[in-house]
Amino acid sequence: DVVMTQSPLSLPVTLGQPASISCRSSQSLVHSDGNIYLDWFQQRPGQSPRRLIYEVSNRDSGVPDRFSGSGSGTDFTLKISRVEAEDVGVYYCMQGSHWPPWTFGQGTKVEIK
């Protein structure tokens, strides 16, 4: 199984400042079709997860453009350009390139300083 490792696990940020979360996979996520199936999810307190980014860098509908995803191979990053209060929550990366199973990172808790 592909192991997804996120860092940091806790990220205190100042409102209006940028934030960055790293996600590393135990093997390359390049699928046989040439695509990379790496998604990012946000889970606000008390809510269901919500997908923000699919296939490394594509924002889902309605996701603010302050969220961006990048990466290749085994190293991926979610960036928030300017953190807002509504961004508080836990962020997960997930790979869907080598399945089953689909595997998630441990989660990164974003909180306001």
Added chain:
Amino acid sequence: QVQFVESGGGVVQPGRSLRLSCAASGFSLSAYNIHWVRQAPGKGLEWVALIYYDGNQKYHADSVKGRFTISRDNSQNSLYLHMDGVSAEDTAIYYCTTFSIWGQGTMVTFSS
């Protein structure tokens, strides 16, 4: 609003089975491959099972294989997870999802 609505959760005692249901709201689920994902209290997300849009292919996580079974009835616009042999490690909120569409989840609690 496009979303899933899960139901059927509750307290499960040793030796009892449980069937979770997932209804599609605002769309037809017949065209979608759909997953069950669970989240133990205070923990992260764990993939549980996938069923193809036509029901012809199913995959289950090793942690539930032989105990849980995913199924669907497109005529009822619904998805199911039949749970046998539930243990404390299965206590979690269970979500059905396409990964772009999620429900609010249904809580399953094992009680001895």
